[in-house]
Amino acid sequence: IYVMDQTGLVIATSNHASARTFLGQNYGFRPYFQNAMLGGRGTFFGVGATTGRPGYFVSEPVSTNGAVIGVVAIKIDLSELQKTLEAEDERLLVENRDGVVVLSSNPDWLYGLLRPANNERLAAIEASQQFGGQLAAPLTWSTEDDNAVVFDGERLIHVSCPTGRDGWTLHYLRSDARVNERSALATFL
Numbered sequence: 001i002y003v004m005d006q007t008g009l010v011i012a013t014s015n016h017a018s019a020r021t022f023l024g025q026n027y028g029f030r031p032y033f034q035n036a037m038l039g040g041r042g043t044f045f046g047v048g049a050t051t052g053r054p055g056y057f058v059s060e061p062v063s064t065n066g067a068v069i070g071v072v073a074i075k076i077d078l079s080e081l082q083k084t085l086e087a088e089d090e091r092l093l094v095e096n097r098d099g100v101v102v103l104s105s106n107p108d109w110l111y112g113l114l115r116p117a118n119n120e121r122l123a124a125i126e127a128s129q130q131f132g133g134q135l136a137a138p139l140t141w142s143t144e145d146d147n148a149v150v151f152d153g154e155r156l157i158h159v160s161c162p163t164g165r166d167g168w169t170l171h172y173l174r175s176d177a178r179v180n181e182r183s184a185l186a187t188f189l
Contacts, residue, residue: 032059035059060073094169113138159171
């Protein structure tokens with residue numbers, strides 16, 4: 001948790017004694033800071049500019065007499081969640097509203113694009129340093145029908161649903177060969 005002044009300069013932080021302290025850093029370029037300075041809650045997924053670790057940031061304005069005088073923010077470190085996903089035997093990924101993979105069971109898919117982004121949006125992503133210079137090339141992904149995609153040359157059963165948070169979508173992928181194998185076994189039994 002940390003507190004920033006009106007410019008985005010961190011003036012107090014819970015990690016002040018850490019080698020990668022936020023104290024003295026300026027996060028005025030981050031959208032979560034900018035939204036809070038406008039008086040609203042800010043939320044943002046990004047690779048930490050100081051730590052290099054993925055996180056989900058939530059911010060609130062600090063006000064006095066109706067004027068915003070700073071911002072308080074918390075970073076929820078998502079690196080352990082990412083490690084857990086990688087250890088699973090499932091194939092899943094989460095894309096943000098820009099079509100960028102932000103969490104994935106396959107680390108090679110991280111920060112890859114599922115759909116093209118326009119130059120204006122790519123410039124905004126770069127300006128916010130959202131992925132710490134790690135934004136990857138578009139992934140080889142194409143939709144065959146409502147329930148199947150071809151991903152990295154493999155046909156997969158595809159189910160997706162919105163997460164209800166920040167325009168994110170969860171995608172679950174399963175080899176159709178494995179589904180067919182289980183279907184045949186169930187039919188036989």
